[in-house]
Amino acid sequence: MDLRYSAEDEAFRSELRGWLESEVPRHGPDPGNVDWPARRAYDTAWQAKLHAAGYAGLHWPAAFGGRGASVTQQLVYLEEYARARAPYISVNFVGLMHAGPTLIAEGTPAQQAAHLPAILRGDEVWCQGFSEPGAGSDLASLRTRAVRDGDHYVVNGQKIWCTRAQVADYCELLVRTDPDARTHRGITWLVLPMRAEGVTVRPIRTIDGDDHFCELFLDDVRVPVENRVGDENDGWRVANVTLRFERGTAFAQHIINLRGQVGRIVEVASSRRTPAGTLWDDVELRRRVGRITADLDALWRLTQMCITEADRTGQPAQYGSAVKLRYSELGQEVAELFVRVVGRTSLALHDFDGLPALEAGKGHLWSLQSTIAAGTSQIQRNLIAQRILGLPRP
Numbered sequence: 199m200d201l202r203y204s205a206e207d208e209a210f211r212s213e214l215r216g217w218l219e220s221e222v223p224r225h226g227p228d229p230g231n232v233d234w235p236a237r238r239a240y241d242t243a244w245q246a247k248l249h250a251a252g253y254a255g256l257h258w259p260a261a262f263g264g265r266g267a268s269v270t271q272q273l274v275y276l277e278e279y280a281r282a283r284a285p286y287i288s289v290n291f292v293g294l295m296h297a298g299p300t301l302i303a304e305g306t307p308a309q310q311a312a313h314l315p316a317i318l319r320g321d322e323v324w325c326q327g328f329s330e331p332g333a334g335s336d337l338a339s340l341r342t343r344a345v346r347d348g349d350h351y352v353v354n355g356q357k358i359w360c361t362r363a364q365v366a367d368y369c370e371l372l373v374r375t376d377p378d379a380r381t382h383r384g385i386t387w388l389v390l391p392m393r394a395e396g397v398t399v400r401p402i403r404t405i406d407g408d409d410h411f412c413e414l415f416l417d418d419v420r421v422p423v424e425n426r427v428g429d430e431n432d433g434w435r436v437a438n439v440t441l442r443f444e445r446g447t448a449f450a451q452h453i454i455n456l457r458g459q460v461g462r463i464v465e466v467a468s469s470r471r472t473p474a475g476t477l478w479d480d481v482e483l484r485r486r487v488g489r490i491t492a493d494l495d496a497l498w499r500l501t502q503m504c505i506t507e508a509d510r511t512g513q514p515a516q517y518g519s520a521v522k523l524r525y526s527e528l529g530q531e532v533a534e535l536f537v538r539v540v541g542r543t544s545l546a547l548h549d550f551d552g553l554p555a556l557e558a559g560k561g562h563l564w565s566l567q568s569t570i571a572a573g574t575s576q577i578q579r580n581l582i583a584q585r586i587l588g589l590p591r592p
């Protein structure tokens with residue numbers, strides 16, 4: 199493997215860097231996660247700018263409106279994006295990172311034409327309706343029911359933890375179409391229009407004071423059969439395609455951002471005075487930052503392998519579970535270390551005495567979700583044991 203970038207990649211880097219340097223400051227301040235229509239407007243306007251400049255869906259094949267960039271250019275893009283502190287894709291995350299890629303892999307030409315260009319332009323926002331109050335880790339036990347009625351499915355049930363569903367246009371929805379089949383066998387993957395009659399979205403307030411995710415109630419919602427992705431009762435296989443994109447490559451940008459957060463720890467530690475100098479003179483702290491940096495380098499190499507594999511086969515490899523596991527646990531360690539460096543002021547959740555208490559405190563609270571979302575760490579360990587290492591099921 200040659201990990202160096204070519205002259206062509208470096209040319210791409212400098213063109214992208216120039217564009218980001220001029221466009222990011224012009225996009226204005228982040229609106230936060232309270233005013234959701236403002237959040238959507240901000241994120242989708244940024245997506246539209248990326249699209250107009252030819253940077254939308256860099257990893258999507260050109261036949262589907264993406265840039266079809268080489269693996270190395272995808273990596274350069276992520277590095278430059280993080281360097282420029284460009285807006286996080288937020289409301290476009292599901293559409294760009296796993297619903298769109300699932301449609302590319304499994305959708306009909308009509309579904310692809312209807313949704314893929316709109317996702318890339320930022321005109322369409324997607325959410326995910328997989329989890330239910332009684333079906334999280336054991337997703338295959340989901341009970342939301344879809345009954346065929348002519349050329350529609352009539353859907354009834356409840357979903358939960360649907361991230362940013364309050365501003366979504368479509369939902370990747372898992373439903374049970376055959377209640378008599380064994381759990382994995384009777385599931386179907388549908389494209390749910392969020393504005394269909396009978397869809398109710400109720401936001402959930404979390405410990406950090408925001409309402410990132412929602413409950414979704416479905417009462418006699420009529421979904422056209424043409425919105426089915428894959429065959430009826432073949433949804434578990436399609437869902438696994440979605441989950442492999444979600445776990446394998448979707449976190450690449452977050453992993454790069456972790457490096458920036460380690461940089462922030464060093465910056466703040468260097469500015470905090472102690473009787474002996476600054477916090478950054480503490481040998482233990484330096485040792486820990488050094489070890490985390492080495493861990494991040496190793497994780498980035500694993501991510502590069504995953505992206506390369508996704509490029510070669512069209513789907514991320516199973517070891518995406520290892521990337522997700524390591525990323526989420528390292529992310530929590532970094533967030534916790536940041537709180538330690540900032541000190542007790544982090545509890546205030548607003549900046550005080552020149553210290554970034556809000557950033558550290560909120561970042562720590564937010565990091566708690568990472569070992570749960572997209573499959574818990576225990577589930578990732580089970581997958582690693584069974585599907586990567588080939589160990590027997592317990």
Ligand SMILES: Cc1cc2nc3c(=O)[nH]c(=O)nc-3n(C[C@H](O)[C@H](O)[C@H](O)COP(=O)(O)OP(=O)(O)OC[C@H]3O[C@@H](n4cnc5c(N)ncnc54)[C@H](O)[C@@H]3O)c2cc1C
Pocket residue numbers: 325326327328329330331333334335336358359360361411567568570571572573574575576577580
């Ligand atoms: C921030 C965030 C965003 C999310 N966004 C979405 C979304 O947009 N759409 C969506 O559909 N879902 C979403 N989820 C839901 C997420 O996928 C589930 O929370 C997750 O799969 C765990 O399910 P659960 O919460 O029901 O926990 P449970 O499955 O009830 O698990 C409880 C505990 O038991 C452990 N456990 C369960 N089974 C096993 C086992 N077989 N072996 C070992 N340990 C086990 C788990 O690891 C966990 O510690 C989101 C979650 C979070 C935190």
